[in-house]
Amino acid sequence: SWVDIREDLEATVGKNNYVNWIEPLELSGLDNGVAVFRVPTNFMGNWVSRNFGDDIVQLLKSSGQAVSRLEFSVNAARSPKRATAPKAEQISEVPVSSAPRKKAAVARSTGTVPGAPLDARFTFDSFVVGKPNELAHAAARRVAEGGEVAFNPLFLYGGVGLGKTHLMHAIANQLRTQRPDLNVVYLSAEQFMYKFVQALRDKKMMDFKQIFRAVDILMVDDVQFIAGKGSTQEEFFHTFNALVDQNKQIIISADRAPGEIKELEDRIRSRLQSGLVVDLHPTDYELRLGILQHKTEQHMLKDPSLHIADGVLEFLAHRISTNVRVLEGALTRLFAFGSLVGREVTLELAQDCLADVLRTSDRKITVDEIQRKVAEHYNIRLSEMIGPRRVRTIARPRQVAMYLAKQLTSRSLPDIGRRFGGRDHTTVMHGVKRIEELRISDSQIEDDLELLRRALEA
Ligand code: ADP
Ligand code: MG
Secondary structure, three states: OHHHHHHHHHHHHOHHHHHHHHOOOEEEEEEOOEEEEEEOOHHHHHHHHHHHHHHHHHHHHHOOOOOOEEEEEEOOOOOHHHHHOOOOOOOOOOOOOOOOOOHHHHHHOOOOOOOOOOOOOOOOOOOOOOHHHHHHHHHHHHHHOOOOOOOOOEEEEEOOOOOHHHHHHHHHHHHHHHOOOOOEEEEEHHHHHHHHHHHHHOOOHHHHHHHHHOOOEEEEEOHHHHOOOHHHHHHHHHHHHHHHHOOOEEEEEEOOOHHHOOOOOHHHHHHHOOOEEEEEOOOOHHHHHHHHHHHHHHHHHHOOOOOEOOOHHHHHHHHOOOOHHHHHHHHHHHHHHHHHHOOOEOHHHHHHHOOOOOOOOOOOOOHHHHHHHHHHHHOOOHHHHHOOOOOHHHHHHHHHHHHHHHHHOOOOHHHHHHHOOOOOHHHHHHHHHHHHHHHHHOHHHHHHHHHHHHHHHO
């Protein structure tokens, strides 16, 4: 019988493979030389067929069965036996999905899946949304619903400290509570590589593959790390494909766009681009202020005695770089300082205690400098910037310069107007308004502004 043959297979394939691959097989029919097995997933069928197919056929034959071929049919209901079958090696990680599973989902949980621990503070509630990250946030929210796979993979990219990891943890944290039936695995590309190398070394590649292919939602953070790492890249690609084929959600982050990750194989790059690619833009003033306010409110819940003077947060939002981690660090120090000195945190106090992180000197940015930098950026002449021509290619940069002059200098509108070839203050006001509108509808303008602001404040 199959059960006897199965035991024989154990000797051939080894204990681990037996438990992971052979034991869960259910022989459901033997007809016309075809042995039909029920398997929980397509992947598993393919795997067994490719790796143990010949052995199985041989053993069936030698037990007197006229078998020449195997077939695997995916068992939709999935045998509950599977629930405990593949023993994932516990490599000191915290399983993401540890809540008791609902009955219907029992078969899905392939024991514990290796992932990195989640930071419980990284939730959607603690993530402040602004223009620069609203798209990434919306996409993350969508994925966190755990419903139908709308885009695969979701590729999030952006500079350091802009919230990629936070968003990924937020997705995992939400799924952990709302969809405990799903196997959600989050890990960094570096950890992926580490596990891969470890599996190679311990000759546990089969386990490795089985574990990763049994995941429902896989998140790999900082994928740029595996660029140039040949076999890890290869394995990642296979894992990726196996999961996409099973319609499992994948979420990837990187510090740059797929097209800009050098030493990534073309086929991997194109797979990474095949879903939804969204970037987290550098934070702008409004978002920084929002984050500072949010974090201050949170802190005040714990320490109601904290008092921050008006204008301090605004000042920090202006003067600290776009990296949110730096922003947080500054705030933490400020809070500590405030409670230490036991009085209101004033602007002077803030300047004192944060002197090292505050951007630039107190050097005043001039309208003249702004005009030059903006002209340079848009490749127009300075004389055109202040001249009378009103074609769009010149008028738009002019409006950008007016806007920056209003934002970064303390000049009045009439004063700014005078410096733009003697224009009226209403013209300046109109220009500023126009750019404010464009910032909402045109992300290019937003990028230009951020770039220029940084160049000017450098
Ligand atoms: P990345 O992975 O992109 O380098 P992180 O997700 O680690 O950045 O974010 C760095 C820090 O900034 C974290 O502490 C995170 O909570 C915080 N952070 C980033 N963006 C936001 C945001 N929009 N709202 C609140 N906190 C944020
Ligand atoms: Mg990160």
